[in-house]
Amino acid sequence: MVTSLMLPRNLRVGGGAIEELPDVLARLGSTRPLLVTDSFLVGTGLAERLLAGLRNAGLDAGLFAGTVPDPTTDSLVAGVRQVQAHRADCLVGLGGGSPMDTAKALALLAVQGGEMRDYKAPRDNRGPALPVVAIPTTAGSGSEATQFTIITDSASDEKMLCTGQAFLPAAAIVDYELTVSMPPRLTADTGVDALTHAVEAFVSRKANVFSDGLALTAISTISRNIRRVYENGEDRQARKAMMFAATQAGIAFSNSSVALVHGMSRPIGAHFHLAHGLSNAMLFPAVTAFSVGGAEARYAECARAYGVAGEADPDALAAGRLVEALAVLCKDLDVPTPQSLGIEQARWQELAPLMAQQALTSGSPGNNPVIPTAEEIEKLYAQIYS
Numbered sequence: 001m002v003t004s005l006m007l008p009r010n011l012r013v014g015g016g017a018i019e020e021l022p023d024v025l026a027r028l029g030s031t032r033p034l035l036v037t038d039s040f041l042v043g044t045g046l047a048e049r050l051l052a053g054l055r056n057a058g059l060d061a062g063l064f065a066g067t068v069p070d071p072t073t074d075s076l077v078a079g080v081r082q083v084q085a086h087r088a089d090c091l092v093g094l095g096g097g098s099p100m101d102t103a104k105a106l107a108l109l110a111v112q113g114g115e116m117r118d119y120k121a122p123r124d125n126r127g128p129a130l131p132v133v134a135i136p137t138t139a140g141s142g143s144e145a146t147q148f149t150i151i152t153d154s155a156s157d158e159k160m161l162c163t164g165q166a167f168l169p170a171a172a173i174v175d176y177e178l179t180v181s182m183p184p185r186l187t188a189d190t191g192v193d194a195l196t197h198a199v200e201a202f203v204s205r206k207a208n209v210f211s212d213g214l215a216l217t218a219i220s221t222i223s224r225n226i227r228r229v230y231e232n233g234e235d236r237q238a239r240k241a242m243m244f245a246a247t248q249a250g251i252a253f254s255n256s257s258v259a260l261v262h263g264m265s266r267p268i269g270a271h272f273h274l275a276h277g278l279s280n281a282m283l284f285p286a287v288t289a290f291s292v293g294g295a296e297a298r299y300a301e302c303a304r305a306y307g308v309a310g311e312a313d314p315d316a317l318a319a320g321r322l323v324e325a326l327a328v329l330c331k332d333l334d335v336p337t338p339q340s341l342g343i344e345q346a347r348w349q350e351l352a353p354l355m356a357q358q359a360l361t362s363g364s365p366g367n368n369p370v371i372p373t374a375e376e377i378e379k380l381y382a383q384i385y386s
């Protein structure tokens, strides 16, 4: 049995790593990079600071600041134009998951043309595409290290999972200092997203020894630090730990997979426009309870890494403790229910069959320890409503 592993060629990890962007680009042979980011990071001055650094280093750097949260196919049109007008030879994706995912999509579209829906899973996208340097400003999506991009089809509201080596960044700069100013809600949501990546990578049917080690380390680190960063964003030690763990979890799920939580979370995000980490958090305890029977020993290992079970605890007990711990975590992080967010129950029920279908079509539920039917997915949606 051969395991295929893919990682960025260069990872620069540590406080202040962002200063090394010109060197990272030089090593990729780039002279005309395009910074792909959002208006928020233009507003903070970070985008301009990076551009000035690149220009001082003699690079002809351009800017595309039109990325949107949960990027849509419509939002990519201006980006492709910008990449081509600048004759960019490399894209620098700066921000949370959305700008990084946008940079990955543009890198492929600008070279190959067509529409993003032509490239959605199960298609395996190999390139050619421009190289991407990913710079996360949240400790969550792991997109800096994954071979995935998620783009919403503007015509259907479907959150399309697009996969393959073409979307793997050539390099990533992982600088926790960029996350210190994140507000508590974003901190919690992105942190739970990273924890979900780690747990799903570990229990996935595609798990392997390489992804296992990274996943368990990430689970352990996140469980010890996520409340700390939620309560005190200035806790730099905890911010650093969360940032590393989010990237480790990203490498883990990129080389294994996510599973049912993510499969069910994407349709919620698409139809109700909730933050990705938040819809994950809403689903995480219930979906884990549904899934433990399919891989009790694996969930027990997660519980031990999380710190809620010991080596001597039987697997069934340990796995149950993980489910309880996730429910407690959601409570501590003030995760709302769809109902408490004001989503109408009738609308929720009406969309559940479509969301279940879209979840199954993404393929992620097929990696889950228990492979659900559409009916079971609908029941889980009903269960988490209130």
Ligand SMILES: [Fe+2]
Pocket (backbone or CB within 6 Å): 141, 193, 197, 262, 276
């Ligand atoms: Fe995620």
